[in-house]
Amino acid sequence: MMSKTHALTVGRWLLLSSLLALLSACASIRGPGPQGQKLDPWESWNRKVFAFNDSLDEHVLRPVATVYSDLVPAPIRQSVDNFFNNIGDAWSAINLMLQGRPRASVEQGMRFVFNSTLGFAGFIDISTEIGLERKSEDMGKTFGRWGTGTGAYIVWPFFGPSSVRDTLAMPFDWAASPALLFHDGNSKLGIFSLKTINARANFLRASSMLEGIALDKYTFYRDAYLQRRGSFSDDEEFEVLVPETTPAEKSSPQAGP
Numbered sequence: 001m002m003s004k005t006h007a008l009t010v011g012r013w014l015l016l017s018s019l020l021a022l023l024s025a026c027a028s029i030r031g032p033g034p035q036g037q038k039l040d041p042w043e044s045w046n047r048k049v050f051a052f053n054d055s056l057d058e059h060v061l062r063p064v065a066t067v068y069s070d071l072v073p074a075p076i077r078q079s080v081d082n083f084f085n086n087i088g089d090a091w092s093a094i095n096l097m098l099q100g101r102p103r104a105s106v107e108q109g110m111r112f113v114f115n116s117t118l119g120f121a122g123f124i125d126i127s128t129e130i131g132l133e134r135k136s137e138d139m140g141k142t143f144g145r146w147g148t149g150t151g152a153y154i155v156w157p158f159f160g161p162s163s164v165r166d167t168l169a170m171p172f173d174w175a176a177s178p179a180l181l182f183h184d185g186n187s188k189l190g191i192f193s194l195k196t197i198n199a200r201a202n203f204l205r206a207s208s209m210l211e212g213i214a215l216d217k218y219t220f221y222r223d224a225y226l227q228r229r230g231s232f233s234d235d236e237e238f239e240v241l242v243p244e245t246t247p248a249e250k251s252s253p254q255a256g257p
Contacts, residue, residue: 086122
């Protein structure tokens with residue numbers, strides 16, 4: 001019979017092989033742009049889902065977040081943010097390594113170690129104070145690193161804005177969620193709810209300002225999401241390793257300079 005250690009080793013190799021195969025397959029997904037693909041081909045459906053999410057936020061999430069904000073002091077809310085961000089740093093370190101950026105990966109790994117130990121499980125962010133800045137990465141950005149286009153815009157019930165590329169990355173990012181560290185369903189729900197409500201509470205003032213300046217909230221959120229997820233200009237080290245245009249497309253008369 002296969003030993004437990006051997007089985008785990010085989011499982012890791014199978015997982016890595018599957019991830020590499022998915023990266024290769026995803027490289028063919030194109031983002032909106034001069035190739036003629038529409039930015040938002042499912043706009044009619046997306047608007048309906050957006051309206052549902054917006055109504056849910058107005059009648060449930062925002063009132064709960066408002067009460068939470070009134071009861072929980074800002075320093076504690078910040079500590080909760082730090083805790084979840086610390087978990088995210090570990091996932092960022094993994095993604096940076098998958099992106100072929102070992103130096104940045106080591107830095108994020110050091111952030112996680114320092115904050116997890118000296119920062120009391122991440123509730124205190126001491127790494128930023130000593131010059132280790134956060135580089136938030138996820139599997140969607142890793143797919144983008146290897147040439148996967150953003151793809152069409154999608155709005156999911158409860159989960160909000162996404163894209164074809166980021167939807168494919170969701171299962172991997174969920175696997176790194178702190179809620180999945182628990183086997184008990186109530187604990188998972190509690191951790192997920194705390195993260196959601198705490199994040200919404202910190203966004204109360206900004207969302208109130210947005211209500212007054214955005215003529216079309218759907219368009220505002222869509223454009224902001226696609227600009228943030230489709231551009232890596234804020235990351236000097238980022239470089240797409242698989243070109244998104246083929247030589248034939250580059251030589252096409254319709255292609256820009």
